[in-house]
Amino acid sequence: MLLYYGLAPTYAQPLKKYGRRTVGGRERLHWVEHIRAAAAAPTRDDPAVLPPAVRGQLPLFPVRRMLSVDICRRILQRPLAGYADVVEHTAAFATETGISKPMQRKLHEMLRLALAVRDADDLVDELVLNDIPNYVRSVRAILLRAGMLRTWEEPPEPQGRIQPLPARPPRRPPRPRRRATPRSCEHCGCWFSAASLVVCMPCAAFAGLERTRLEASMGRCERCRRASLPLADGRCRGCRTHVATHGRAAEPQSWTQLWFGPPLHVRVHGRRRDNDRPASARNPVSEYLAVPGQQTLFEMRRDWRAVAKLGQQDLPALTDSAEQLLADLDSAIKEQRWTEVPATKTRRTLRILMSWLGADAPVLESDIQALVETRHKVSGRRVTQFLEARGLLTPDPEFRRDTHQMRLEEELGALPQTIAQELRAWIKVVRDEGTWEHAGRSYRSIFRYFHVLKPIIQGWIADGVKSLREIDRADIETAIASRKGTPARYIHIVLRNVFRALRQERVIFRDPTRGLVFAGIKTIPPSVPSDRLAGILSHAKDDFQRFVMVLVCVHALSGTDIRRLLLTDLDLSRERLVVRRHGKRHIIYLDELTYHCASAWIRERHRRWPATTNPHLLINRWTAVDTAHPVIGTNTFSTVFRPTGLAMPTLRQDRIFDEAFDVEDPLHLMRLFGIAAHTAMRYINAAHPERTAKLPR
Incomplete structure (x- = not known):
C-alpha cells in the first residue's frame, strides 16, 4: 500500500x-x-561463535571481546571441559550466599562464556572476566573455588630498606583509564601497544642510559638523517640496532628494519643493549616456539645470523617435547653407531632448532637450510631425515629437486637466451615431454650429455653463433675432428641426439647430422705388466677395499655393477653372487678368495651398522644412515685404486684380456664375465690377431 x-x-x-x-x-x-x-531461537552450537584458541598463540593486538547473553545461548550444547565441576561449585556457592535458582542459571550462562573464551589450557585468565557482561564478582568467586582461575600477578615489592615517602597532596579523583592501542614509536618506528606512551620502553631506556654514560644529546642521526633523536656515537638507537643485526653491509643504507614490539636482544660493541636481563633469567623458554595449526602472517625466510655466534649456554631452555626428541636422537646415534663428527654436528643443529622453534609443530625445511648456510659445524641432511621420519618436517619443493636438474638450469642460465631456449627444448624431448614419445632419460644422464656438449657450444658462441639454426654439416665435422677415439665418438652421439630432437620439435629446419656416419673404434685393450699386478691386494686398507679389488681384478665387474649390488644378491651358503644388468642376471660362482673377502665384509658391515636399512651390499658411513638408501659414490673407487697406481677400468679390461689369451672361445668370455657378443669378439681378436688375418690369394 x-x-x-x-x-x-x-x-x-x-x-x-x-x-x-x-x-x-x-x-x-x-x-x-x-x-x-x-x-x-538460539543455535545450540555455532562453530563460528567463539572458536577454540590455538595453544600458545599470542595476540598481535589486544582487542576486547563483545560478549552477551545471546552469544551464550548460541553455544548451549558445546562441550566445555570443567563445566560440570563449575556447576557443582555454583550450587555450593548458592548455599552459602543464599542466591535463588534463577540467579544460578544466570551464573551458569556467564560461567559458560568464561570457559568458552579461555585459552587452550585448563585455566581462565582473570583478564577475560572484564569482557563478561554481568555478575563478574560471583563468577570470579566460583572459578576461584573450582581452582580454574589464573589470577593476575601483582608486581613484586622492592627489596631492601624502604625510604619514607613525603607527604602527598590531596588525592585527586581518578582519571578514566585509557585502553592500550597499537602505535608507532617516535624514535625507532617500531609498532607496540601502549595507552599513553609515544616511545617504546627500549628507546626510553636508551635515551636515559646514553645521556648519563656516553654524554649524548639530542640531534640529527648521521645514518637516517632524522632530527631530534637521542644519539650515541652520532647514531640513533634504531640505526644502531639495525646495523648490529644485519652487519656492516647495512651501514650505507638510510632505512631501518620494521620491528613488531620491542626489538630483539642484540649486542652493540660487546655490550648488551635494550631490555637487559639478570643472569638468572637469561635462558627462559623461547617465545618464538612454533604452534601447531598456527598460520603464517608473512611468507618470510628466517634469518639465523643473530644466533649464529651464540654458544650452547646462551640458547633458550628446551621444552619437555624438545628434550624427548633430543633423547630419541641420542638413541638413534647409539643404535646406528654414528661416528663422532656427524653425531656432534647433527645434535648441535637439532639443539638450535628445538631451542627456538620447539618440537610441538613441524619444522620448515627452509629453516634448516637457512641455518646450515649461516652457521658452521652443523649438519642439515641428517636432521632433515630424522625429523621427516618422525613426521616433524614440512618439506620444501625447492630443496627436493634433482641436483643435476638444478645444475643444468644454472649452466643454461649462463648461455645466450636463444641457445638456452633451444637446449631446453632438447631437454624436454629427452625427458619424454615433447611431441613424440621417447623412452625418457634421467637428469643425471642428460647432464652427462651436456658435459660433452658444453665446450662445443662455447666454441660456437666464441665464433659468433647466436642460434643452433646456423650450424651446418661442416661445423659438426669440425667438432668431431677436434677429438680422437672414444671422445670423438661421444661428440658424434651427443650432437646427433641434440639435432634430431630439435628437428622433431621443428626448432630447426634441417638436421646437419643426418647421414653422418662415424667409423667404429678398433683399439687394443691395455695390458698391465705382471710385476705391477703382483701384490695389488696388499694396498687394501680394510675389508671394504679388499672386497672391491677382488670383484674388479678377479670377476671383472664394472663400477656400476658393484654399486648396484644388493645384500640379498650375495648367497654365501650357495657360494654365488647375482649381478643384475638391465633385465638380465649374471651369476658369479665364488672362489675361495672371493668367499673369504665377502664373508669378512659382511661381518664388518654388521659390526659397524647393525641397524641400517640400506639394502645395498656396499655402504659407507654416509649411506648407512641415509633414509633415502642411496648407492655409494663413484669417488669411493678412486680412493680404493689410487694407491695401486692403476685405474679401475684398466684392471677390469686386463682381466678379460688375460682370459682371452688362455681361451679362444668367445662364448667362454660371455659366460664368465657376462659381456656382450661383440665385446667378447673384440677381446678375442685383440688376443689372437692371426685368426682374423686374410689368407693370400
Missing part, C-alpha cells in the same frame, strides 16, 4: 491478521509471537 504525504486514501483498509487471541485483556497477533520466537 502506498502512502502519500498529506493525503489519506479513503479506500485503504487495515491488513487482516489471522490467529488473533486475547492475553491479559489485550488482543495480540499470533504471527508476531511466532516471528519473535523464531528470531530468539
